[in-house]
Amino acid sequence: MLHHITLHLARSKEFPEGSAQHGYEITAPLNEEGRLDQEEWMRHRAQCRVRRFWENEADRQGVLVHRPGGAGGATWMIDYDQNRFGDEEAGYRLNQHRFVQGEYVTIQDEDEKPYTFQVVAVRPVGQAVAANGG
Structure with a gap:
């Protein structure tokens, strides 16, 4: 079943409160x-x-792709331009992580810098969005 998943940047040195x-x-x-x-x-x-979505930057639209290779035999990636190589962001072992509210996942930006995100909302596609956007 398809779900809408919202991830927010977790606490880090750069963002102590996330x-x-x-x-x-x-x-x-x-x-x-x-x-x-x-x-x-x-x-x-x-x-x-x-x-x-990244503060002070334009939103980027992409697709979720699954490619052979990587840890566990496959890698989940975000591809922003399928006609161009090198703009992808790889998830760290996303095949093993649970997308459940409160859990954490790591995604590397296109420069391979890893960021940790917290799952803040998961809802089935078609379910109404709450007034606060979550």
Whole structure:
């Protein structure tokens, strides 16, 4: 089943309180455990979209892709331009992490700098958004 997932930047040296102005909105298939579902992704890959929002930068729109290689035999990535190599952001072992509110995931930017994000919201596609945007 497809879900809308919201990630906010977790606490770090640069952002001691974390940041709701830095993160991602991802539409992706999750299984019952809250893990990315590769089989469902194959059936719904056109709907697996990503929006990266970063304070003082324009939003970036991309797609969630699954590629062979990497830890565990495959890598989940965000691809902003499928006609250009090198603009991708790789998730760190996203196949093993649970996208459940309160959990943490790591994504490397295109310069391979890792950032940790907290899952702040997960809801099935089609469910109404709360008034506060979460």
